[in-house]
Amino acid sequence: MADKLIIFDTTLRDGEQSPGASMTKDEKLRIARQLERLKVDVIEAGFAASSNGDFECVKAIAHAIKDSTICSLARANDRDISRAAEALKGGHSTRIHLFLATSALHMEKKLRMTPDQVFEQARLSTRFARNLSGDVEFSPEDGYRSDPDFLCRVLEAVINEGATTINVPDTVGYAIPELYGNFILNLRQRIPNADKAVWSVHCHNDLGMAVANSLAGVMIGGARQVECTINGLGERAGNCSLEEVVMAVKTRRDYFKLDLGIDTTQIVPISRLVAQTTGFVVQPNKAVVGANAFAHASGIHQDGVLKARDTYEIMRAEDVGWAANKIVLGKLSGRNAFKMRLTELGIQMESEAEINAAFAKFKELADRKSDIFDEDILALVMDESLTAEHEHYRFVALSQHSETGERPHASVTFAAGEVEHQAQSDGNGPVDASLKAIESKLATGAEMLLYSVNAITSGSTESQGEVTVRLQHGGRVVNGVGSDPDIVVASAKAYLSALNKLHSKIERVAAQG
Numbered sequence: 001m002a003d004k005l006i007i008f009d010t011t012l013r014d015g016e017q018s019p020g021a022s023m024t025k026d027e028k029l030r031i032a033r034q035l036e037r038l039k040v041d042v043i044e045a046g047f048a049a050s051s052n053g054d055f056e057c058v059k060a061i062a063h064a065i066k067d068s069t070i071c072s073l074a075r076a077n078d079r080d081i082s083r084a085a086e087a088l089k090g091g092h093s094t095r096i097h098l099f100l101a102t103s104a105l106h107m108e109k110k111l112r113m114t115p116d117q118v119f120e121q122a123r124l125s126t127r128f129a130r131n132l133s134g135d136v137e138f139s140p141e142d143g144y145r146s147d148p149d150f151l152c153r154v155l156e157a158v159i160n161e162g163a164t165t166i167n168v169p170d171t172v173g174y175a176i177p178e179l180y181g182n183f184i185l186n187l188r189q190r191i192p193n194a195d196k197a198v199w200s201v202h203c204h205n206d207l208g209m210a211v212a213n214s215l216a217g218v219m220i221g222g223a224r225q226v227e228c229t230i231n232g233l234g235e236r237a238g239n240c241s242l243e244e245v246v247m248a249v250k251t252r253r254d255y256f257k258l259d260l261g262i263d264t265t266q267i268v269p270i271s272r273l274v275a276q277t278t279g280f281v282v283q284p285n286k287a288v289v290g291a292n293a294f295a296h297a298s299g300i301h302q303d304g305v306l307k308a309r310d311t312y313e314i315m316r317a318e319d320v321g322w323a324a325n326k327i328v329l330g331k332l333s334g335r336n337a338f339k340m341r342l343t344e345l346g347i348q349m350e351s352e353a354e355i356n357a358a359f360a361k362f363k364e365l366a367d368r369k370s371d372i373f374d375e376d377i378l379a380l381v382m383d384e385s386l387t388a389e390h391e392h393y394r395f396v397a398l399s400q401h402s403e404t405g406e407r408p409h410a411s412v413t414f415a416a417g418e419v420e421h422q423a424q425s426d427g428n429g430p431v432d433a434s435l436k437a438i439e440s441k442l443a444t445g446a447e448m449l450l451y452s453v454n455a456i457t458s459g460s461t462e463s464q465g466e467v468t469v470r471l472q473h474g475g476r477v478v479n480g481v482g483s484d485p486d487i488v489v490a491s492a493k494a495y496l497s498a499l500n501k502l503h504s505k506i507e508r509v510a511a512q513g
């Protein structure tokens with residue numbers, strides 16, 4: 001029987017550390033449920049000690065998910081570890097993931113600790129964690145840039161204290177596949193009790209090699225767990241991309257000879273969900289999940305694929321969940337059909353009132369747009385107007401006028417708390433005018449870092465527009481997403497959604513790793 005490769009997803013923890021990707025508890029729960037459908041082995045749900053919000057997210061996910069192990073990150077100190085254990089309490093299968101930096105640079109400049117102090121802290125905190133959980137992962141942060149002799153000493157000690165998984169992060173994305181693979185192999189060969197733990201890889205993508213490095217860690221180094229995120233989401237250039245690692249191992253099973261528990265048909269749905277939730281759109285030529293990943297434009301390729309699919313295709317689109325522009329519902333669909341589709345998409349609504357509100361929005365959309373696709377439904381449930389009562393700023397209405405040779409003008413009505421405002425402005429274009437109108441009333445002073453528009457479904461101008469707005473204010477960066485068949489309205493919704501995130505003041509400690 002082949003070895004199993006454990007897939008550890010950290011979209012909700014390391015992925016969330018991307019600028020502006022912070023998610024609410026409901027959004028995280030929705031993604032966790034979809035990760036469970038994807039059958040990932042471990043879900044890193046957050047960093048419980050980093051904020052009360054993250055604590056609640058880890059707790060809710062640990063209670064809701066039964067088929068994947070739920071993990072919380074913790075710094076290697078008693079307080080963080082106790083918080084993680086408390087958040088995970090009552091979960092079906094749980095893990096505490098400790099980290100402590102071991103590179104000379106991090107120990108000296110960041111931790112201001114001597115190697116001996118780091119050694120002791122690693123050992124004692126692992127012991128403390130093992131008293132609270134039977135499943136403990138230890139990560140030497142910046143492990144790949146650490147002195148191998150020191151690393152061997154620390155890792156041997158934490159395995160002796162009961163660490164069940166040893167993860168070797170390339171925290172800054174500095175590794176080269178062959179070197180990283182050999183680095184792990186060397187550790188495993190030198191550490192006498194190495195076989196008492198599962199070895200894991202955790203690679204960042206700064207040099208574009210996170211997937212290659214992870215796979216080298218598996219094939220050369222003998223690691224049997226890969227840490228990764230959906231769409232490669234993560235700080236800077238991101239983390240190792242789950243879909244790429246999984247499809248490489250599955251497609252080239254002849255070489256890897258490893259089993260996976262993943263249901264690959266769930267890859268595209270979760271990729272879309274993560275993109276729509278975080279506002280980090282997927283580039284069209286991204287492997288596996290990009291819109292062009294299975295599109296053949298050249299005549300020679302099209303001809304070849306029509307004659308024999310495997311002339312130019314190494315994977316089948318349907319195996320990763322591409323169901324090309326499937327019309328799922330329309331104007332005549334009833335509440336039950338809508339509810340069933342929500343369930344099929346893994347969307348669980350908290351109450352009947354929420355389903356009713358979503359169904360009313362669906363009817364409104366179906367009146368304006370004849371064919372409703374899965375992507376439209378996802379966008380609709382993401383729409384903050386569904387949870388309007390929880391939001392401070394709410395879009396109400398918009399009118400705008402633009403004509404060749406004239407300066408566009410917009411009038412936007414929106415609510416801020418209990419007060420309804422109407423604001424007017426002109427601008428370079430209707431979108432600019434609408435956002436300036438909102439800003440003229442609220443004077444938030446937020447700086448716009450990004451504005452992007454995408455069609456939710458490809459192939460037609462009838463598609464809804466999905467707008468992402470990234471704002472920066474007071475040292476915080478947030479993404480807002482809005483969708484509507486009218487892209488000016490989608491833009492105003494996205495702007496208000498970003499302002500809501502700034503308003504909600506999600507607190508967290510400094511990002512890690």
Ligand code: KIV
Nearest residue numbers: 099139141169171513
């Ligand atoms: O990149 C990193 O070092 C991390 C650790 C916290 C595991 O994310």
Ligand code: ZN
Nearest residue numbers: 014171202513
């Ligand atoms: Zn990381």
